[in-house]
Amino acid sequence: MQFYRRKDGQSYLVLHSNEWNRLKRQPGPEKTLNEQQEYVKSLNEKSRAWTQTWPDHKHGVIANYEKKQQKLRETQLAIVNSEKQKQKFKKQSNIEAIKQARQRIFDESCYGRKLLSAFRESKTLEERDAQVQFLKKLKEEKVIETKKIKIPAFCSFDLDKYIEDEKKCRRATAIQMAQQNKEMQVKIIFN
Incomplete structure (x- = not known):
């Protein structure tokens, strides 16, 4: 030195x-008693942890x-x-x-095409049947309407009344036909 x-x-x-x-x-410098005890405790805990893995x-x-x-x-x-x-x-x-x-199979064979054409044909037949039924109803209503029509008297007052009644009947039948057309369209669309 x-x-x-x-x-x-x-x-x-x-x-x-x-x-x-x-x-x-x-x-x-020397450690205090508490520090030494804590050190010993930590060593004990480490050794316990080590022994648990043995x-x-x-x-x-x-x-x-x-x-x-x-x-x-x-x-x-x-x-x-x-x-x-x-x-x-x-x-x-x-x-x-x-x-x-x-x-x-559907694309390459004729079965697919036949199936589609049969489906289209069945739908068109259903529509035609619905149209025929509708036309029959219209004809029946016209027949009933013509039976209801009375021969008017030649009085001018009665003629005016008859014309007004006829207009009302035509308007009612037009509304009824419009409703039936609408119902048929809904049936066709949803079927």
């Missing part, structure tokens, strides 16, 4: 590296068993999920294959 003094009054202590290492290894300790055996069970559950869940995905994909692909086959 050597002391060096500078001209301005400051002094320096020069130590050999071995001496410096020895001084660094020396313990610092394979020959009861806690270690339990922990290892639980880990194995957890891994087994996870692998089983993964297998089940993969099987579900496979089944879902297989079902979806089967549905798509069936749709494609149906579409191909």
